[in-house]
Amino acid sequence: VGSHKREVKSICCIGGGYVGGPSAAVIANKAPHLLVTVVDIDARRIAAWNSDLLPVYEPNLFELVQPARDGSSGREPNLVFSTDIDQKIREADLVFIGVNTPTKKTGLGAGKASDLSWLEAATRRVARAATKDTIVVEKSTVPCGTANMMREILAANAQPGVKFEVLSNPEFLAEGTAVRNLLHPDRILIGCLETESGYAAANALADVYANWVPRERLITLNLWSSELAKLAANAMLAQRISSINSFSAICEAVDANIQDLAYAVGLDTRIGPKMLNASVGFGGSCFKKDILNLVYISESLHLPEVAAYWRMVVEVNEYQMARFVKRIVNSMYSTLSNKKIAVLGFAYKKDTGDTRESAAITVVKSLMAENASIHIFDPQVREEQIMADLQVERGDKQITVSSSPYDACQDAHAVVILTEWDMFSNKASKTLAPPANEAGGMANGGAAKPSPKHEKVDWARVGELMEKPAYVFDGRNTVDKAVLEDLGFRVEAIGVASSS
Numbered sequence: 473v474g475s476h477k478r479e480v481k482s483i484c485c486i487g488g489g490y491v492g493g494p495s496a497a498v499i500a501n502k503a504p505h506l507l508v509t510v511v512d513i514d515a516r517r518i519a520a521w522n523s524d525l526l527p528v529y530e531p532n533l534f535e536l537v538q539p540a541r542d543g544s545s546g547r548e549p550n551l552v553f554s555t556d557i558d559q560k561i562r563e564a565d566l567v568f569i570g571v572n573t574p575t576k577k578t579g580l581g582a583g584k585a586s587d588l589s590w591l592e593a594a595t596r597r598v599a600r601a602a603t604k605d606t607i608v609v610e611k612s613t614v615p616c617g618t619a620n621m622m623r624e625i626l627a628a629n630a631q632p633g634v635k636f637e638v639l640s641n642p643e644f645l646a647e648g649t650a651v652r653n654l655l656h657p658d659r660i661l662i663g664c665l666e667t668e669s670g671y672a673a674a675n676a677l678a679d680v681y682a683n684w685v686p687r688e689r690l691i692t693l694n695l696w697s698s699e700l701a702k703l704a705a706n707a708m709l710a711q712r713i714s715s716i717n718s719f720s721a722i723c724e725a726v727d728a729n730i731q732d733l734a735y736a737v738g739l740d741t742r743i744g745p746k747m748l749n750a751s752v753g754f755g756g757s758c759f760k761k762d763i764l765n766l767v768y769i770s771e772s773l774h775l776p777e778v779a780a781y782w783r784m785v786v787e788v789n790e791y792q793m794a795r796f797v798k799r800i801v802n803s804m805y806s807t808l809s810n811k812k813i814a815v816l817g818f819a820y821k822k823d824t825g826d827t828r829e830s831a832a833i834t835v836v837k838s839l840m841a842e843n844a845s846i847h848i849f850d851p852q853v854r855e856e857q858i859m860a861d862l863q864v865e866r867g868d869k870q871i872t873v874s875s876s877p878y879d880a881c882q883d884a885h886a887v888v889i890l891t892e893w894d895m896f897s898n899k900a901s902k903t904l905a906p907p908a909n910e911a912g913g914m915a916n917g918g919a920a921k922p923s924p925k926h927e928k929v930d931w932a933r934v935g936e937l938m939e940k941p942a943y944v945f946d947g948r949n950t951v952d953k954a955v956l957e958d959l960g961f962r963v964e965a966i967g968v969a970s971s972s
């Protein structure tokens with residue numbers, strides 16, 4: 473739509489996090505004629521992007537970053553990571569803003585509303601630095617109406633003669649599969665003002681994506697619809713998890729099995745099988761934050777029933793974690809005092825090192841309150857991260873971070889599985905993770921074979937190491953219960969009644 477054509481040669485991405493870094497790496501790979509720069513106020517993060525140990529662990533990411541960043545035979549480098557923010561903004565025709573928008577901690581809307589201070593700071597910086605007309609793309613997840621706030625800030629602080637066009641282009645990647653999602657998106661939303669210059673900017677961004685995304689997947693819509701679509705998508709994905717988890721509670725109380733139920737329900741083509749894995753609960757930096765934001769927006773719009781409806785999705789998730797902890801305590805004769813618990817997995821899901829809002833944080837803190845001695849193993853999360861998340865110092869009496877699952881399980885009374893890493897599964901259908909070319913336990917993924925850290929757990933060996941009865945509390949339904957029971961374990965799975 474629109475006749476005026478804008479050309480994009482240089483892109484700057486403000487915010488080199490889980491979204492900004494991988495997104496820039498994909499654009500640089502698929503559009504080698506463009507110069508793509510990632511800038512961040514965090515100099516350590518930029519240094520890590522320029523090293524062999526990237527700040528973000530994602531399968532296949534290093535393979536994408538390295539040739540674009542360093543160049544290779546037959547290709548010039550076109551991916552730059554820099555702290556020179558103003559200079560890179562000046563050079564860009566199009567600026568993505570992909571900074572953090574966490575839940576506000578204090579003040580008006582605390583605990584629900586989004587904290588837009590980083591987004592506002594980045595927007596002001598673009599306004600002041602740009603010396604030519606620039607397209608500014610809102611990539612962060614934001615409340616509806618934020619694009620208008622950005623338009624105002626940009627216009628009020630622009631250098632004389634400089635014009636900005638704001639687009640909304642929410643990101644739908646999921647951590648752990650970010651590269652695949654970015655390379656093969658279900659859809660790309662481009663929200664714009666319904667004016668000639670708005671459409672021209674939208675077309676320019678569409679041309680960037682068209683380097684690898686089929687045109688029919690590029691959807692243009694107005695700014696509000698685009699912003700709200702992101703919140704709606706996350707709310708509906710999380711709602712599926714809370715829905716299946718609510719059924720898991722019923723299954724545990726009667727003689728029904730949640731996996732059979734999910735299979736049976738998912739065969740209905742109107743429902744489909746995805747996102748129906750019952751678990752200890754969802755985590756990650758987005759679902760809870762975005763739903764709470766939706767609750768806040770609904771309240772602000774005087775729609776209390778809508779707010780209550782979405783708030784329940786978060787409440788059921790919290791209930792699910794609390795139920796899981798209660799089951800652990802009740803099964804283990806109502807006391808965890810001085811008992812050793814091995815926690816397998818701390819990341820909020822497999823194939824990421826991210827622990828933000830991980831169910832593991834909530835569950836482990838509750839186990840600490842029961843005076844358990846907890847030994848944690850995760851193949852990807854660093855010890856300092858675990859200690860920081862649990863707010864404990866190194867050398868803490870209750871928390872130990874183990875470098876192997878067997879160390880964690882030695883003399884343990886129970887194993888609690890909190891992340892569905894493939895290495896913990898003994899199900900026949902699962903493959904060894906991570907695939908050979910992305911192993912190494914490092915973000916660079918350059919190792920030729922899986923690192924020992926990712927080798928499949930030998931459950932017979934675990935059983936021999938443990939105190940008896942040896943409990944497994946499977947918060948992700950990742951092990952084959954029957955096989956483990958044959959080995960002598962007592963297995964408590966989500967959505968399956970206790971056998972004892």
Ligand code: NAD
Pocket residue numbers: 486487488489490491492511512513514517557570571572573590591593594597611612613614643644645646647757758
């Ligand atoms: P992140 O915290 O990993 O990265 C954000 C980066 O922005 C940080 O490195 C921070 O230092 C930088 N930053 C903040 N203010 C800046 C400024 N003024 N100038 C330059 N850099 C600045 O966050 P993330 O997980 O990448 O998420 C970014 C946004 O994308 C959020 O709004 C989030 O809701 C959304 N999102 C995240 C995901 C996900 O899976 N992580 C998926 C879709 C959308």
